[in-house]
Amino acid sequence: MKVLVIGATGYIGAAVAERLAGDGHEVVALVRDPAGSGLTGDVRRGDLREPESLIGAVTPDVDAVIHAASPTGDERVDVAAVRALISTGKPLVYTSGVWVLGRTGEPATEEAPVDPLPLVGYRPAVERIVLDGGGFVIRPGIVHGYGRGxxxxxxxxxxxxxxxxxxxAGGPPPVWPTVHVADLADLYPLVLERARPGDLFHAVAEEGVPVSTIAEAAARAAGTPCARAVPWPVEQAAEVLGRPFADALALSQRVSGARARRELGWTPSRPGIVEDLAAGATEDALSEIGAGGTP
Known part of the structure:
Protein backbone atom coordinates (compact mmCIF):
# COMPACT_ATOMS: atom_id res chain seq x y z
CA MET A 1 0.00 0.00 0.00
CA LYS A 2 0.93 3.62 -0.44
CA VAL A 3 0.30 5.27 2.93
CA LEU A 4 0.31 8.98 3.71
CA VAL A 5 1.65 9.59 7.22
CA ILE A 6 0.76 12.91 8.83
CA GLY A 7 3.32 13.81 11.48
CA ALA A 8 6.03 11.62 9.96
CA THR A 9 8.80 13.55 11.74
CA GLY A 10 7.22 13.18 15.20
CA TYR A 11 7.88 10.62 17.90
CA ILE A 12 5.03 8.27 16.96
CA GLY A 13 4.80 9.18 13.29
CA ALA A 14 8.47 8.46 12.60
CA ALA A 15 8.17 5.03 14.21
CA VAL A 16 5.04 4.29 12.19
CA ALA A 17 6.69 5.36 8.94
CA GLU A 18 9.69 3.14 9.67
CA ARG A 19 7.47 0.17 10.43
CA LEU A 20 5.39 0.63 7.28
CA ALA A 21 8.51 0.84 5.14
CA GLY A 22 9.88 -2.27 6.81
CA ASP A 23 6.71 -4.13 5.90
CA GLY A 24 7.15 -3.16 2.25
CA HIS A 25 4.61 -0.34 2.14
CA GLU A 26 5.39 2.90 0.32
CA VAL A 27 5.40 5.82 2.74
CA VAL A 28 4.41 9.34 1.79
CA ALA A 29 5.40 11.83 4.50
CA LEU A 30 3.21 14.86 5.06
CA VAL A 31 4.98 17.73 6.84
CA ARG A 32 4.59 21.49 7.12
CA ASP A 33 8.07 22.18 5.71
CA PRO A 34 9.32 19.49 3.30
CA ALA A 35 12.58 21.33 2.62
CA GLY A 36 13.48 21.51 6.28
CA SER A 37 12.20 18.08 7.30
CA GLY A 38 15.39 16.18 6.53
CA LEU A 39 13.29 13.44 4.95
CA THR A 40 13.87 11.81 1.59
CA GLY A 41 11.49 10.06 -0.76
CA ASP A 42 7.94 11.22 -1.35
CA VAL A 43 7.54 14.18 1.01
CA ARG A 44 4.52 16.45 0.63
CA ARG A 45 3.48 19.67 2.25
CA GLY A 46 0.40 19.83 4.41
CA ASP A 47 -0.83 21.67 7.48
CA LEU A 48 -3.64 20.70 9.84
CA ARG A 49 -4.68 24.35 9.85
CA GLU A 50 -5.17 24.26 6.08
CA PRO A 51 -7.72 21.52 5.27
CA GLU A 52 -7.34 22.11 1.55
CA SER A 53 -3.65 21.21 1.80
CA LEU A 54 -4.59 17.87 3.36
CA ILE A 55 -7.10 17.09 0.64
CA GLY A 56 -4.56 18.04 -2.02
CA ALA A 57 -1.95 15.73 -0.55
CA VAL A 58 -4.26 12.70 -0.69
CA THR A 59 -3.80 12.02 -4.38
CA PRO A 60 -5.49 9.09 -6.16
CA ASP A 61 -2.38 6.92 -5.78
CA VAL A 62 -2.58 7.09 -1.97
CA ASP A 63 -4.28 4.00 -0.53
CA ALA A 64 -4.64 5.08 3.13
CA VAL A 65 -3.86 7.89 5.57
CA ILE A 66 -2.41 7.71 9.08
CA HIS A 67 -2.88 10.77 11.29
CA ALA A 68 -0.09 10.64 13.88
CA ALA A 69 0.44 14.37 14.29
CA SER A 70 -0.01 16.24 17.53
CA PRO A 71 -3.42 17.90 17.93
CA THR A 72 -3.31 21.66 17.52
CA GLY A 73 -5.29 22.31 20.69
CA ASP A 74 -7.95 24.10 18.67
CA GLU A 75 -11.12 22.03 18.34
CA ARG A 76 -12.29 23.86 15.23
CA VAL A 77 -8.99 23.23 13.47
CA ASP A 78 -8.69 19.57 14.43
CA VAL A 79 -12.31 18.80 13.54
CA ALA A 80 -11.93 20.50 10.15
CA ALA A 81 -8.75 18.50 9.50
CA VAL A 82 -10.30 15.09 10.11
CA ARG A 83 -13.42 16.04 8.16
CA ALA A 84 -11.20 16.97 5.23
CA LEU A 85 -9.33 13.67 5.44
CA ILE A 86 -12.54 11.64 5.71
CA SER A 87 -13.89 13.48 2.66
CA THR A 88 -11.12 12.00 0.50
CA GLY A 89 -12.70 8.57 0.81
CA LYS A 90 -9.39 6.96 1.80
CA PRO A 91 -9.13 4.79 4.94
CA LEU A 92 -8.02 7.00 7.84
CA VAL A 93 -6.29 5.84 11.02
CA TYR A 94 -6.48 8.52 13.72
CA THR A 95 -4.17 8.56 16.76
CA SER A 96 -6.03 9.49 19.94
CA GLY A 97 -5.10 8.41 23.49
CA VAL A 98 -6.37 6.76 26.65
CA TRP A 99 -6.75 10.05 28.53
CA VAL A 100 -10.18 10.34 26.88
CA LEU A 101 -11.32 7.60 29.29
CA GLY A 102 -10.62 9.55 32.46
CA ARG A 103 -9.97 7.69 35.69
CA THR A 104 -10.49 3.94 35.47
CA GLY A 105 -10.36 1.19 38.09
CA GLU A 106 -10.78 -2.13 36.34
CA PRO A 107 -8.99 -2.35 32.97
CA ALA A 108 -11.11 -0.29 30.58
CA THR A 109 -12.02 -1.83 27.24
CA GLU A 110 -12.96 -0.04 24.05
CA GLU A 111 -16.61 -0.21 25.15
CA ALA A 112 -15.96 1.89 28.28
CA PRO A 113 -17.59 5.34 28.34
CA VAL A 114 -15.35 8.33 27.81
CA ASP A 115 -14.75 10.93 30.50
CA PRO A 116 -11.98 13.07 29.04
CA LEU A 117 -9.64 15.27 31.00
CA PRO A 118 -9.72 18.96 30.07
CA LEU A 119 -6.40 18.54 28.26
CA VAL A 120 -8.12 16.24 25.72
CA GLY A 121 -11.66 17.45 26.22
CA TYR A 122 -12.75 17.59 22.58
CA ARG A 123 -10.83 14.54 21.39
CA PRO A 124 -13.81 12.14 21.75
CA ALA A 125 -15.72 14.32 19.27
CA VAL A 126 -12.86 13.97 16.79
CA GLU A 127 -12.82 10.21 17.36
CA ARG A 128 -16.54 10.03 16.63
CA ILE A 129 -16.15 11.88 13.33
CA VAL A 130 -13.46 9.41 12.28
CA LEU A 131 -15.39 6.32 13.33
CA ASP A 132 -18.68 7.49 11.83
CA GLY A 133 -16.81 8.18 8.61
CA GLY A 134 -15.58 4.59 8.44
CA GLY A 135 -12.09 5.33 9.73
CA PHE A 136 -10.14 3.74 12.57
CA VAL A 137 -9.02 5.05 15.95
CA ILE A 138 -5.99 3.93 17.97
CA ARG A 139 -5.70 5.02 21.60
CA PRO A 140 -2.13 4.56 22.85
CA GLY A 141 -1.30 4.36 26.51
CA ILE A 142 1.68 6.27 27.90
CA VAL A 143 4.22 5.91 25.09
CA HIS A 144 7.84 5.15 25.92
CA GLY A 145 10.97 3.98 24.16
CA TYR A 146 14.28 5.29 22.86
CA GLY A 147 14.68 7.75 25.72
CA ARG A 148 11.74 9.90 24.71
CA GLY A 149 8.16 10.61 25.73
CA ALA A 169 -3.42 14.15 43.77
CA GLY A 170 -3.85 12.19 47.00
CA GLY A 171 -4.85 8.62 47.76
CA PRO A 172 -2.93 5.64 46.39
CA PRO A 173 -0.22 6.41 43.83
CA PRO A 174 -1.63 6.34 40.29
CA VAL A 175 -1.01 3.59 37.77
CA TRP A 176 -0.45 4.11 34.06
CA PRO A 177 -1.21 1.94 31.01
CA THR A 178 1.88 1.91 28.81
CA VAL A 179 3.16 0.91 25.39
CA HIS A 180 6.58 0.93 23.73
CA VAL A 181 6.61 3.18 20.67
CA ALA A 182 7.84 0.32 18.45
CA ASP A 183 5.00 -1.95 19.62
CA LEU A 184 2.58 0.90 18.98
CA ALA A 185 3.96 1.31 15.47
CA ASP A 186 3.36 -2.40 14.82
CA LEU A 187 -0.35 -1.89 15.33
CA TYR A 188 -0.93 0.59 12.49
CA PRO A 189 -0.33 -1.75 9.54
CA LEU A 190 -2.39 -4.43 11.29
CA VAL A 191 -5.31 -2.01 11.55
CA LEU A 192 -5.03 -1.13 7.87
CA GLU A 193 -4.79 -4.76 6.82
CA ARG A 194 -7.22 -6.51 9.18
CA ALA A 195 -9.59 -4.12 10.96
CA ARG A 196 -13.14 -3.26 9.93
CA PRO A 197 -14.23 0.28 9.14
CA GLY A 198 -15.26 2.04 12.34
CA ASP A 199 -13.01 -0.07 14.62
CA LEU A 200 -11.39 1.34 17.75
CA PHE A 201 -8.38 -0.20 19.49
CA HIS A 202 -6.44 0.47 22.68
CA ALA A 203 -2.69 0.23 22.12
CA VAL A 204 -1.68 -0.91 25.60
CA ALA A 205 1.01 -3.46 26.42
CA GLU A 206 0.99 -3.07 30.22
CA GLU A 207 -2.44 -2.43 31.73
CA GLY A 208 -1.38 -0.50 34.81
CA VAL A 209 2.14 0.15 36.08
CA PRO A 210 2.51 2.02 39.40
CA VAL A 211 3.83 5.48 38.65
CA SER A 212 5.90 5.39 41.83
CA THR A 213 7.77 2.40 40.36
CA ILE A 214 8.21 4.23 37.04
CA ALA A 215 9.55 7.30 38.87
CA GLU A 216 12.03 5.15 40.80
CA ALA A 217 13.25 3.64 37.54
CA ALA A 218 13.55 7.16 36.11
CA ALA A 219 15.68 8.17 39.10
CA ARG A 220 18.00 5.22 38.52
CA ALA A 221 18.18 6.04 34.80
CA ALA A 222 19.11 9.62 35.66
CA GLY A 223 21.92 8.41 37.95
CA THR A 224 20.57 10.24 40.99
CA PRO A 225 22.27 9.74 44.37
CA CYS A 226 18.98 8.44 45.76
CA ALA A 227 17.09 6.00 43.55
CA ARG A 228 13.73 6.52 45.17
CA ALA A 229 10.59 8.44 44.32
CA VAL A 230 8.42 10.82 46.31
CA PRO A 231 4.97 12.28 45.59
CA TRP A 232 4.88 15.67 43.87
CA PRO A 233 1.62 17.37 44.91
CA VAL A 234 -0.43 18.20 41.86
CA GLU A 235 -0.77 21.83 42.94
CA GLN A 236 3.02 22.22 42.93
CA ALA A 237 3.41 20.32 39.68
CA ALA A 238 0.82 22.59 38.07
CA GLU A 239 3.04 25.61 38.73
CA VAL A 240 5.75 24.00 36.59
CA LEU A 241 3.81 21.98 34.03
CA GLY A 242 0.47 23.79 33.86
CA ARG A 243 -2.67 22.51 35.55
CA PRO A 244 -4.11 20.49 32.64
CA PHE A 245 -0.94 18.48 32.10
CA ALA A 246 -0.31 18.03 35.83
CA ASP A 247 -3.82 16.65 36.25
CA ALA A 248 -3.18 14.24 33.37
CA LEU A 249 0.00 12.94 34.97
CA ALA A 250 -1.85 12.41 38.26
CA LEU A 251 -4.54 10.35 36.52
CA SER A 252 -4.76 6.71 37.52
CA GLN A 253 -5.83 4.34 34.75
CA ARG A 254 -5.94 0.65 34.00
CA VAL A 255 -6.66 0.02 30.33
CA SER A 256 -6.96 -3.24 28.40
CA GLY A 257 -5.25 -3.81 25.07
CA ALA A 258 -6.72 -7.30 24.68
CA ARG A 259 -8.93 -6.51 21.70
CA ALA A 260 -6.02 -5.67 19.39
CA ARG A 261 -4.29 -8.89 20.42
CA ARG A 262 -7.40 -10.99 19.93
CA GLU A 263 -8.75 -9.52 16.71
CA LEU A 264 -5.64 -8.32 14.90
CA GLY A 265 -2.92 -10.59 16.23
CA TRP A 266 -1.00 -7.68 17.76
CA THR A 267 1.87 -9.04 19.88
CA PRO A 268 3.73 -6.32 21.82
CA SER A 269 7.16 -7.70 22.65
CA ARG A 270 9.45 -4.78 23.51
CA PRO A 271 10.65 -4.00 27.04
CA GLY A 272 8.12 -2.69 29.52
CA ILE A 273 8.42 0.86 30.76
CA VAL A 274 10.49 0.07 33.87
CA GLU A 275 12.93 -2.13 31.95
CA ASP A 276 13.06 0.45 29.19
CA LEU A 277 13.97 3.22 31.63
CA ALA A 278 16.68 1.01 33.10
CA ALA A 279 18.36 1.23 29.71
CA GLY A 280 18.63 4.99 30.11
CA ALA A 281 16.57 8.05 29.19
CA THR A 282 17.35 11.45 27.77
CA GLU A 283 16.54 14.83 29.26
CA ASP A 284 15.08 16.07 25.97
CA ALA A 285 11.57 15.38 27.22
CA LEU A 286 9.66 18.62 27.43
CA SER A 287 9.77 18.94 23.64
CA GLU A 288 7.81 15.69 23.39
CA ILE A 289 4.89 17.00 25.41
CA GLY A 290 2.08 17.64 22.98
CA ALA A 291 4.25 16.40 20.10
CA GLY A 292 2.68 13.02 19.65
CA GLY A 293 4.22 11.57 22.82
CA THR A 294 1.24 11.94 25.14
CA PRO A 295 -2.07 10.14 25.30
Missing part, protein backbone atom coordinates in the same frame (compact mmCIF):
# COMPACT_ATOMS: atom_id res chain seq x y z
CA UNK A 150 6.72 11.26 29.18
CA UNK A 151 9.04 8.77 30.98
CA UNK A 152 11.99 10.85 29.79
CA UNK A 153 10.35 13.84 31.46
CA UNK A 154 10.38 11.91 34.75
CA UNK A 155 14.07 11.16 34.24
CA UNK A 156 14.77 14.83 33.54
CA UNK A 157 12.89 15.80 36.69
CA UNK A 158 14.88 13.24 38.70
CA UNK A 159 18.17 14.56 37.33
CA UNK A 160 17.20 18.11 38.29
CA UNK A 161 15.96 17.35 41.80
CA UNK A 162 18.20 14.42 42.77
CA UNK A 163 15.41 11.88 43.24
CA UNK A 164 12.35 10.57 41.46
CA UNK A 165 9.04 12.44 41.61
CA UNK A 166 5.56 11.58 40.43
CA UNK A 167 2.54 13.86 40.30
CA UNK A 168 0.07 12.90 42.99
Missing amino acids: IPALLAAQAAEYGLGRYVH
